[in-house]
Amino acid sequence: MPKCIIDGREVTFTPGQNLIEVARSAGIEIPYFCYHPGLSVVAQCRMCAIEIEKMPKLQTACSTPAAEGMVVKTQSDRVKKNQKSVMEFLLINHPLDCPICDKSGECDLQDFSFDYGDPHMRYTEERRTYLDLDMGPVIKKSMNRCIHCTRCIRFGDEIAGIHEMVAVQRGNDTEITTIDGLPLMTEYAGNYSDICPTGSLTLRDFRFKKRAWFLKKTPTVCEGCSRGCNMEVQQENNMIYRCVARTNLDVNKHWICDEGRFNYQYAHDADRVVEPALQTKSGLTLSDWTQAIRKAKETVLGKKVVALVGSDLTQEEAGLLISFLPENFQGISIFHYGTPGVHSVKDDGHADKILKMKSKTANLNGLEKLGLKGFESLPPGTQAVLVFRGGRAVVPELRNVQVVGVGVFNKPQAEKFEAVLPGASFVEKEGTIINFEGREQKFKRAILPVGQSKMLSEVLMMWANRT
Numbered sequence: 001m002p003k004c005i006i007d008g009r010e011v012t013f014t015p016g017q018n019l020i021e022v023a024r025s026a027g028i029e030i031p032y033f034c035y036h037p038g039l040s041v042v043a044q045c046r047m048c049a050i051e052i053e054k055m056p057k058l059q060t061a062c063s064t065p066a067a068e069g070m071v072v073k074t075q076s077d078r079v080k081k082n083q084k085s086v087m088e089f090l091l092i093n094h095p096l097d098c099p100i101c102d103k104s105g106e107c108d109l110q111d112f113s114f115d116y117g118d119p120h121m122r123y124t125e126e127r128r129t130y131l132d133l134d135m136g137p138v139i140k141k142s143m144n145r146c147i148h149c150t151r152c153i154r155f156g157d158e159i160a161g162i163h164e165m166v167a168v169q170r171g172n173d174t175e176i177t178t179i180d181g182l183p184l185m186t187e188y189a190g191n192y193s194d195i196c197p198t199g200s201l202t203l204r205d206f207r208f209k210k211r212a213w214f215l216k217k218t219p220t221v222c223e224g225c226s227r228g229c230n231m232e233v234q235q236e237n238n239m240i241y242r243c244v245a246r247t248n249l250d251v252n253k254h255w256i257c258d259e260g261r262f263n264y265q266y267a268h269d270a271d272r273v274v275e276p277a278l279q280t281k282s283g284l285t286l287s288d289w290t291q292a293i294r295k296a297k298e299t300v301l302g303k304k305v306v307a308l309v310g311s312d313l314t315q316e317e318a319g320l321l322i323s324f325l326p327e328n329f330q331g332i333s334i335f336h337y338g339t340p341g342v343h344s345v346k347d348d349g350h351a352d353k354i355l356k357m358k359s360k361t362a363n364l365n366g367l368e369k370l371g372l373k374g375f376e377s378l379p380p381g382t383q384a385v386l387v388f389r390g391g392r393a394v395v396p397e398l399r400n401v402q403v404v405g406v407g408v409f410n411k412p413q414a415e416k417f418e419a420v421l422p423g424a425s426f427v428e429k430e431g432t433i434i435n436f437e438g439r440e441q442k443f444k445r446a447i448l449p450v451g452q453s454k455m456l457s458e459v460l461m462m463w464a465n466r467t
């Protein structure tokens with residue numbers, strides 16, 4: 001592999017890698033704002049300028065590929081002076097917003113100001129100000145904080161495939177906005193907040209809810225469709241505050257869609273059934289585990305039963321059911337279900353040109369690998385149905401049968417069920433899913449199950465009286 005010298009250290013690189021990435025691979029930080037590994041390189045903030053031997057002027061590391069024998073200095077006086085100057089320039093209009101800014105604690109501008117800026121400011125003129133504005137339901141913009149790095153414009157053009165973010169006016173009056181001030185149209189708008197290196201574009205849903213440094217982060221995999229984008233769940237005190245994209249160049253690169261980003265919200269939904277419940281004369285009524293399991297057994301035992309296994313269940317859960325159900329229900333038929341119109345992996349496919357897939361559950365491929373067939377209709381003579389659901393699968397309409405629900409349901413979904421045994425959602429358990437390409441991904445538990453919800457293995461043990 002070719003080698004170059006950075007700050008006196010020999011570093012190997014892959015041809016084509018820029019100096020920011022090569023330095024990063026050796027643990028050397030070159031600060032930057034406009035560069036983003038998933039976007040085109042524009043080299044306009046100048047924060048990444050470094051010194052290269054035999055070149056008279058500083059060079060931008062983001063736009064300079066490493067070359068064999070290149071000698072680079074990232075810590076020289078000239079480099080440090082440039083960094084101080086760039087920070088001073090970027091901060092002349094920046095308000096002292098950190099104490100009330102949602103980006104605080106994870107803001108590149110804040111961190112680099114501390115690490116590379118000058119504590120003294122010469123600017124005495126009045127700062128320009130803008131009103132904070134909603135840009136549709138997902139993003140709020142605070143243009144006072146913008147440093148015009150144009151990452152957002154490039155994300156719209158290059159990734160979301162929609163030219164909706166633009167820079168209007170010039171010089172001191174430059175402003176990032178949507179064309180004609182329209183709301184953002186992309187279904188990937190949350191990424192604008194992820195990639196903005198300042199607090200200029202923030203998630204409306206997250207604003208003023210929690211300081212970033214209190215959040216505990218768990219790497220997970222999105223259950224929103226069969227792609228299985230990598231994401232991070234951020235919570236405190238068993239309450240999830242947001243999900244952000246996690247880079248996996250083979251699956252989702254640096255991005256997630258809004259549906260996946262906000263999908264976790266059902267875990268805390270007030271309508272979710274999180275206590276055992278059973279049907280009474282006054283409708284579905286909250287109960288306890290003993291009563292609810294008794295009612296569930298009365299509903300299904302001795303009857304011709306069908307089990308519907310949501311393709312939002314993990315491999316481990318589905319495997320457990322495939323061995324448990326035939327042992328406990330003679331002649332039971334087991335099918336998977338999940339997305340209307342997607343009965344098998346053959347029906348799955350791309351739902352857009354970016355990430356979304358047609359299957360709105362994460363483990364369709366996995367369940368088919370376990371040998372389950374897609375549900376089309378109830379076999380003649382079916383008397384009762386056991387519905388297992390992880391939280392995403394769309395329960396088919398079930399007529400003239402008694403139903404027991406095991407897993408995650410909300411009150412309207414469960415109102416006609418004979419019993420509900422509440423289960424853990426994807427953020428409350430760990431497991432394995434297999435995406436549409438056959439990629440096996442494991443995810444971890446981020447929070448404890450809400451209310452009295454239990455892991456499927458615990459519910460089955462209670463059912464079998466093994467607790």
Ligand code: SF4
Pocket residue numbers: 145146147148149150151152153176195196197198200201
């Ligand atoms: S809004 Fe954020 S991402 Fe867009 S140009 Fe300003 S600082 Fe950069």
Ligand code: SF4
Pocket residue numbers: 222223224225226227228229252255256257258259260261355356357
């Ligand atoms: S594309 Fe699918 S897996 Fe990726 S974030 Fe969206 S819903 Fe989740």
Ligand code: FES
Pocket residue numbers: 031032033034035042043044045046047048049060061062063
């Ligand atoms: S990151 Fe290189 S010029 Fe902005």
